[in-house]
Amino acid sequence: MAGSKKIQFSEKAMAYVRELIARYPAGKQKSAVIPILHLAQAEFDGWLSAPVMDYVASLLNIQSIEVYEVASFYSMFNLKPVGKCTIEVCHTSSCWLRGAEDIIRHIEKKLNISAGETTTDGMFTLKKVECLGACGYAPMFQVGADFYENLTIQKTDELLEKFRKEGKRQTYCNHLVDVK
Amino acid sequence: MGKKLLLDKVGVAGIQKYDVYRREGGYAAVEKALKALTPEIILDEVKKSGLRGRGGAGFPTGMKWSFLAKPPGVPRHLVCNADESEPGTFKDRYLMEKLPHLLIEGMITSSFALGANTSYIYIRGEYAYIYKILETAIQEAYKAGWLGKNILGTGYDLDLYMQIGAGAYICGEETALLESLEGKRGNPRIKPPFPAIAGLWGRPTVVNNVETLMAVVPIINFGGEAYSKIGIGRSTGTKLISASGHINKPGVYEIDLGLPVEEFIYSQEYCGGILGGRKMKAVVAGGSSVPILPTELILRTAKGEPRLMTYESLGDGGFATGTMLGSGGFIVMDESTSIVKNLYTFSRFYHHESCGQCSPCREGTGWMEKILHKVLSGHGTLRDIDLLWDIQQKIDGKTICPLGEAAAWPVASAIRHFRSEFEDFVKNPQSIQDVKHYYRLTGEKA
């Protein structure tokens, strides 16, 4: 957990941080705060603790409050611990029209949690989210950076099984760093 | 069927890769622009094309570009709005996923026309996998000499960077987007000053939608005049439509503006008719923000003319009987759909996404969500319907940014066209499927 181990980005992540900062004019390094928070969330157990946010502030040479106020505004940043695998099911109009509620109810039953909760083994968190831009391929959910679309109950079961077997933390972020 | 301008090469295997894209004629617009044209000529072509912003507002792109301030010694920026979060809209995602180099080509051409040497693509955080596709394409373009210093030996320099968001619909509003790009909360700015005068880091900035910037490519390749010949009146060119809901063929379609709505819904080439052969009840034609219309008004205007997919025809009748083209998020609902429940999902969305700066929006969206929830759970009264009407009126036009209107219009139009359905809900909740469904879902007692 964050806190017990030293909060420090890996060499690879630091190289990416430097590259991000170079994308903006001198003195405008604050622009990198959102991508760096994504990175921090991925590196430090899937959520942003106060010490992690302080660390990001120190990297950018800005006040901690400037990081807190950003982290608390955007819905993809977790300010509390979450399961290894967060299942984000869209339930806005188009997905609702095509059966999103059935998928949500099924996952709730299967994992024995309500939306917003985490399973006791810390494996899954279920979240209801608003439109993810997959309305034509509804119902759908996002896990990490990947979209799973045209879901059926059967497909949902298979996916849950797959995530459980893999057992790894799913993040939005590998996709950002792996390119280089 | 019209000619595809953006999607004509979408079926070519490997078109995401630079080599294939180039072999298929890609980057010709950049070559032409940088070598044979001047920024003034490009601006003129864009003006002639009649292109209007594809992000939702439909503002003429050439005019927007001509407002860009050019104080000497101050850098200018072009920012691509790839935040796409309006419910019902998924065309930018499709375009970027399938044709990443078309966006880069459009951005180089447009940046050159605007005299920008550093440009950004701001993409919503949830599209992380597309971030990777675009980042890869940008690296390819640098390697091939289309980005960086002294492009094609013309002396023009351009750096293009990706910027990722983190989940906030409001960051699609252009000034909120700029705040976010500066590393802040996505609170929209008071305008004026407009971004064209003081945008990113206070510098003159143009913000354009993904599809708008892509459309610049065929405009340069074929000429603004040729582009303006497609479509009807002030609705020129092609438009990408995201079709979802109760239709046989949901997906993204490129249409010539001017296509009859009826043909779009029922022809096999597009939506393929209503799912299960059922009857259509209503359509939200341009993303969640635009007024919902019942079948008879979406297919024909109040004057009885066939409704066309143009800015003007969809808007015919104003809000009394018309709607808007908006972002082209086309959501179709069949006869089994509860308009009240659908509205609840929209109102919940706007409450969730309000940035909280302006009280009418912050408080009003919450009230609307709560009242709709009360109605859905069978506890509504007739007074609640009037209260909903009253609240939306008190948000409309009273906020810094148009999210207030975007939240108000769906409520107003649902009550305007489907008032009796709201009344049924409050008068006879026991007979309403959705109320029963609500109690089954929540386990609460009625």
Ligand SMILES: Cc1cc2nc3c(=O)[nH]c(=O)nc-3n(C[C@H](O)[C@H](O)[C@H](O)COP(=O)(O)O)c2cc1C
């Ligand atoms: C609440 C709100 C959300 C918006 N979301 C988007 C969006 O996701 N994508 C977009 O291109 N424009 C969006 N817009 C419109 C932008 O403010 C702006 O008009 C647009 O990016 C300009 O580009 P265009 O002229 O090429 O359409 C939004 C506007 C508002 C008020």
Ligand code: FES
């Ligand atoms: S409504 Fe679910 S992805 Fe758009």
